Amino acid sequence: MTRLREEALGLPVRTALSALERALEEHGSAVLCAPPGTGKTTLVPLALAERGARVVVAEPRRIAARAAARRMAWLLGGQVGGRVGFTVRGERVVSHGTVVEVVTTGVLLQRLQRDPELAGVDVVILDECHERHLDADTAAAFLLDVRAALRPELRLVAASATTDAAGWARLLGGAPVVEARGVAHPVEVVWAPPPGTVRPPHGMRVDPALLAHVASVVRRALAERPGDVLCFLPGAGEIARVAGLLSSVEAEVLQVHGRAPAAAQDAVLSPGTGRRVVLATSVAESSLTVPGVRVVVDSGLAREPRTDHARGLGSLTTVRASRAAARQRAGRAGREAPGAVYRCWTEAEDGRLPRFPAPEIQVADLAGFALRAAAWGDPDAAGLALLDAPPAGAMAAARSVLAAIGAVDAAGRVTDRGATMARLGLHPRLARALLDGAPAVGARRAAEVVALLSEEPPREYGDDLAAVWRAARRGGDAYGARWRQEARRLARQLDAPEAGDRPPAGRGTREGGGPGARGTRDGGGPDGAAGPGDDAAAGLVAALAFPERVARGKGGGAFLMASGTGAELAPESRLRGSAWLAVAVADRPSHAASARVRLAAVVDDGTARAAARHLLVAGDEVRWEDGDVVARSVERLGAIETVVRPLRDPDPALVREALLEGLRRDGPGLLRWSRESDELRRRLAFLHRVLGAPWPDVSDAALLERPEEWLEPELSRARRRADLGRIDAGHALRRLLPWATGDAARLDELAPERIEVPSGSRIRVEYGGEQPVLAVKLQELFGLTETPSIAGVPVLVHLLSPAGRPAAVTADLASFWRDGYRSVRAELRGRYPKHPWPEDPAAARPTRRTNARR
Template sequence: MLPLPDLLRALGEHGSAVLTAPPGTGKTTVVPLALAEEGLRVLVAEPRRLAVRAAARRMGVSYTIRGERVTGANPMVEVVTTGVLLQRLQRNPELPGVDVVMLDECHERHLDADTALAFLLDVRDTLRPDLRLIATSATADVEPWSRLLGDAPVVTGTGSAYPVEVVWAPPDRPVAPPHGLRVDPALLSHVASVVRQALAASEGDVLCFLPGVGEIRRVAAHLGDLACEVLQVHGQAPAAVQDAVLSAGSARRVVLATSVAESSLTVPGVRVVVDAGLAREPRTDHARGLSSLTTVRVSRAAATQRAGRAGREAPGTVYRCWSEAEHARLAEHPRPEIVLADLTAFALQAACWGGSELALLDQPPAAALAAAQAVLRELGALEERVTGLGRRMALMGVHPRLARALLELGAPAAEVVALLSEQLPREAGDDLAEVWRTARRGGDGFSARWRQEVRRLKQAAGPDPGRGQASGTPASPSAPGPVPDDTLAGRAVALAFPERVARKRGSGFLMANGTRAEPAAGSRLATAEWLAIAVADRQTGQASARIRQAVVIDEETAALAVPPTTGQEVVWRDGDVVARSVTRLGAIELSSRPLEGADVREALLAGLRSDDVLTWSREALALRDRLAFCHRHLGEPWHPVDDLVALADLWLEPELSRARRRKDLERIDVAQALRRLVPWSERLEERAPERIEVPSGSKIRVDYSGERPVLAVKLQELFGWDDAPRVCGVPMVIHLLSPAGRPAAITADLATFWREGYRAVRAELRGRYPKHPWPEDPLEAVASRGTKRGGA
């Protein structure tokens, strides 16, 4: 039961209210008529066209959807889509003649509905303090809406819904989780079996929820032998089918529906709901400008909404095709569209509206909004603020990309734009020009809707191509006479989606935005040199996008959408310097020629960083280690050598200035160049000598590659040396070698070794090397390079 007096009181005292009541209590149809009886003119906004038609029909009032307006008997109430409401607010924000705006089904969190409410709150605060606002929801989670409307009163209706029994009906065997648009056929077969089970176990009609049109058709095929009527209801369904669903039938019915039947609609005769537990959500790859739908598990709130359809007219049953344990793991609510969808249209609406930050339950993600604004700038709709072209685009009632193409090309492009503004039939091919020809010939529901949209767009566009042109956008071609259909289609798609202009590369295509795209196997598009891609998506984990709809074009049309640019490219690529003058169309290379006399320094430095280019001799490696040792233990003014490229100005000049190619770098005498890093005030031989003279007279090379310098020398050459010298104050590590040059001992304290370690080494090695001296007292013995001349 709806507490209408409480609602009227809230509107009178506060100017706004949040109305929550279970499905079937009359929120959508009873409240507007009650307000009209009080002398108030009411505008009801619904998120879906199907709901608009159904609500207006039940109330006998007028309705307006995109391209269609029907006048009803009661002039006090009008039902519109939220998209139409946005258009009216942009044209005249005061909404003359409207006393109350009711935003229905706010809990569904559609982007247009969230945006419209934000605009309405702004209007009420600045222009129409008398405008009354109602937000309605079938869920109990309404506190956020109340706060958003300025702590508006919450009016709660009691449910007249009947009890609904829940039957858990998961598949007997595990099914694959949904991926992208793919749903495991085993699940769809199971859903059809549950429908049969529900028909056998109960009376009344069955309403079955499925994620999309393709799944509806496949389940319908499974049910083809049923004696009852099987209806398919979705956003693309013909009006006659939608009307049949919303009318009581004489025979028993199975209604296969997408989420359009979750709320706002009462399907008469339904006593059973079968829920596949899946829904479709938008996904947007903002970096590549690709949007798609993906299949997700339904939320618990949506599952409750769906179940409620079974209890509107009598006690009912819901069969959930998942387990009770799985239900507990579902998300509580669906994610709001504003955090998932392409925000280009939202960004344009917001830019046209102007003013301060919008009052939204969820602010748009910063990265997604920035990507949308970048698209608008590319389309010429946005500069520092919205342009005149952008304002016209916002009023066209189609996505800004399509509006740009329509305004550039004029009314002749309306048929192509109308195709792109609707979800195409599932059986439509990927060649958009052929889809266009089929739509012209067809007599189905899609063709009828398409013709209706064409009429609207032609009226909106007017006859003059290029009249919407703004600075920064390419001019429309002025070839005399009519433009061939395929050419016009290509121009429209290329202007709407310039970053998706693509050129053949290997087995696929490279788009102007740098993303690879692949046509379907066997597609006629695969042989084209150039494409204008209208619809493409990229599934998670896939490197390339999949081309869904495109038009074959030529290079001239591609250049119309993405004017080519010529620039210098000086880079290190494939192991050498590449210096070219390159003409590109976005990321697509059109032509190139060698570039003489270019500054290649940065490319050479990049090569030094990425490739092993320099010729490192043993001397050069040893010198680098000595320099590193000095920096490590002495600090300034010795330079660090861990990033020699960063010090190129200090040690690689003038060789680097003369170099042009890899071979020039390979010829550099690295050891000689490295000596430039020795500070002018220091002497490397004094700080880190290359060799140390030992008691035998030999000059032994010092190894500086470790933390401490290492001197590897035969033990007999150190007799009489009680301690090794220090280098930069660091004790040397002595590797004492056998006469054969093999390590016999390692010590950093030579004196201790002679006292404590030498005896064991002598005992081990004197029998193996009898010709070499092994004195009892090594400190009194004479160091020797060779064998002994006398006994020891």
């Protein structure tokens, strides 16, 4: 420790070093909880290395890995690449003398899968584990496997400022929790909610009113407090908008996010000459000290991944930041001196925020995780030590993707092809595009297109992938530089996929060369033959990466993807007239029926078929559609019908099933129902309800459960809807009568169509309601004192006036004659004087004719 700068000797985490070393010595693992600014990221690795250990520190982000390595090298009085080095994707600065190496968790995973023993490594520190990134969770699970099976002497530290210490301690097998209290400077909390109504975030959209308010709070902080201001915003787009609103402030406005140039990131991490406003995403929450910051302005928003597994669409969504994230952000203001945090929400809202951010394993696309688990030998991830188990539905969707691209076999075990994909350090879809695209378009061009797909280009590049490719080649911006670096890496991986990120021979070496560099297969096509043009190459590689997203145009900028999801282009897109597209980037807002295409390439029918050949099926289809039987010979690319021909002689069994589907959808009303048929059905329904078996259930559902019992042979002879309309439903229903028991012969006795009344008339009975209904003129029932009943159920008598209008309703005739008749008689006899209205209806003669009054 004597070689460290004096500044390092005063870091608060120093007081916890002995406890940490003792925990590692006795248990082999530990959970280190230390507030921001205490030195857990920089001093702890150096202290462990001082005692002879070779240490690997895993950071969640490239910017944090580079910054941590530079800080440690400075504390030692040396340069990066000496005793301290770093490795991130596409950049490696180490030497044979390096004893502390800072890597991203993605790089660590690649090493673990290539060399599970991590030969030469003594301690692994998983920094900022509270962020619950999927790579970090996976790396922890793999490292615990390595300790259990291969290297029990490998020591493991889970480190964070705000984390579920108890959960991590359990995961690490009861590891001790070591806390560094530190001497963090006080941070005053200022609640600064918007003055008016602000719409909550939706998808990627943030209300401009909130961004305007955040800019005003930054201005307020500059006026009220000394020092630099660090402002947290959810994404690069919001940062650019707020930067525009702050263009007139008397301070230097800097922007830091994952896409910012390395030079801009370095400038943020170096002391400024005047006041500064640093606009940052969550990359500045952890592992970084932005010098000079005394004030934090927190918008309260963050971005998290979301995946629509059914449609294969992934996107980022804007969410409220967790309380843990808010604490981390506030801590940035107190790293060097007392400070303040302006929170753009109310104190009451603060208590309703989630405690921790959502674990990425619960919300993200798990295809990469599933491939790593399969390559690790645990296809279901059931044996991995994880704080949260992967959701079953997301894992099933991931395994389906892996099977489709040949990465796993039917049992979920990794194939040789899948093992190669896992070593490429790409999402499995992009690995498939690289491996299968290179023979068709050339290694260099395949690597360049995949590099475009691995980090979404800036929106200002447009939505045409081929045009974006040309712009990236010309561009001198930060994205273009990162793209060229990644393309070089991928091209070399195709030549030597085993090379990974192995240490270079020389000290401090950076990855060099470029697309087309010596040693890379650079032909336009296989064996150096002339390949397709750039537009066609871009389309093929994109289609290979996302075969479910090949889409055929429907007109007006609308498309149907093979997955079955609709897609729409922006009104100004030059791709709107394309017949086919390979959609590389799309998102679907929760309220929208179609996805929005962000990046796509034009393809032709042949390319779409080649890339998505596992989705290509052909066969005869006979189904009920638009109210009739449709018989076709169809070829489909997923949900897209590519070839359709009429089927002249369809399979009768398929036709019968289609007709049954029509009956299930539209009901038995497709048959011919005469009045007699309807009445028979109602009579049978009444007997089933009142008497039960053996009288059949004739509801729609019951009839369609057993069509063979009553619709054959007519149904087997039918070929279309019109044939159903010729089937006599009443004749068919009679097949359901209980003939076998003999009860069918009693149908007219138990549920007669008509009942004879005292006048001699035979009146039709209606069976539609709870009780049978007998509608009869009042005069025809004179002398009838007992209410008729059917199957033990009293008939509901509708007593009609001479004009056939209801005069009274009763289920108790004796009561009506005694109590109700007088009022009916008084009301109607003046209106119908030619009809008899005797004072004693029980003794009167029933009649259906008009009788002159005497």
